[in-house]
Amino acid sequence: MSKLESQKFDLAVVDGIFVMKCVYLIPHRLRIPWVTYCDVADPFIMRAPWLPSFVPHSTVSLTDRMNFFQRLKNTLQSAAFLIYSPFPDPPSQVLDKYRRYGSFRNLDDLMSRSQLWLLTKDIVLDYSRPMMSNMINVGGLTVRRTNGQLPIDMKQFIEGAQLGTVLVTFGSTTSNLPATVVQKFASAFRRLDGYRVIWRLSNKYNVELPNNVMISQWLPQNDILAHPSVKLFVTHCGNNGQFEAVYHGVPMIGFPVSAFADQVHNARRLDHKGYGMSMDLYHFTADELLHNIRKILEDESYKEHVMKASEIFRNQPQSPVEKATFWIDHVCRYGGEHLRSAGNDLPLYSYFMLDVLAFILIILFLVVYLLFKSAILIINKCRVKQGVSIKSSKSD
Secondary structure (H helix, E strand, O other): OHHHHHOOOOOEEEEOOOOOHHHHHHHHHHOOOEEEEEOOOOHHHHOOOOOOOOOOOOOOOOOOOOOHHHHHHHHHHHHHHHHOOOOOOOOHHHHHHHHOOOOOOOHHHHHHOOOEEEEOOOOOOOOOOOOOOOEEEOOOOOOOOOOOOOOHHHHHHHHOOOOEEEEEEOOOOOOOOOHHHHHHHHHHHHOOOOEEEEEEOOOOOOOOOOOOEEEEOOOOHHHHHOOOOEEEEEEOOOHHHHHHHHHOOOOEEEOOOOOOOOHHHHHHHHHHHOOEEEOOOOOOOHHHHHHHHHHHHHOHHHHHHHHHHHHHHHOOOOOHHHHHHHHHHHHHHHOOHHHOOHHHHOOHHHHOOHHHHHHHHHHHHHHHHHHHHHHHHHHHHHHHHHHHHHHHHHHO
């Protein structure tokens, strides 16, 4: 912390991943403002008006077109994230040490004080949703224009394919796959006549691979996707990789590795947007994979959809990097208080208007109650008068 203090930073950009909110303690301790960059954004913390009726939560396999039961599931999932976190805050004795540098309730409170939210979203991949002034879509930050400067062996391998090349990678942390899974992929790739496959794989089990497959422990993913000979991207559905594929106009087959976080959600949007299709990494056959690969390679609609998205993505006044740079510089110059809405400072019950709704319901209840009591009173008086008139007529 002493070394960080000596650097005299003006601003911190914090990765807002929900599994490690404790990193917000660092800029708080340094007493500098912070900006949040995040893939899975919590609308309750940001005070974003994202109703679960049309904005799917980033951890569920849903689109913006939901039926009743899907809306119910989305609402419950959103509420679950609000009420319960599997990653609790550090013990109070730890947080108390940081409260000496400014009071805060918990880590969510620190997160909500972000001057700006850089969201890895864009309409070409994500669904339309309302945005506040302090929220900026910067989906595709890792995308870059490229001159095709690939390693010689990779370039020769890709350009030597008769019909084209398929890129396969399951992210920067997953180069090892079970032998049975590798065998199924190899069986499908072996039957891809005229196509070559470049695959990020360690092959630790020494599975026999066909001659049209090249493996490597590292791949320049963005540069390979930019090559015109690449016809398909088989991906684990990481957010950055999907944006790179859309930017370069490459259809996809998605195999979410983890059911946690956003990979399942990202895979679902491939089906919905028509950029490719999703499959289950743990329950698929080589024949199914081969069928889906051929379907995407032969059905021009997938290529057409992703190329249109690529044109929309490219036709913006600023690139994602330029947008992020502009707004970070803006906050450094002018602060971010003018970007925050009053909703950021409201407690949740006021933000959701629960107090107003409760007041209206109480008033309605009182009105109905008084009307009911008045009706009973009037009915009783009428009955009394009717009884008196009957007695009077009998006595006559």
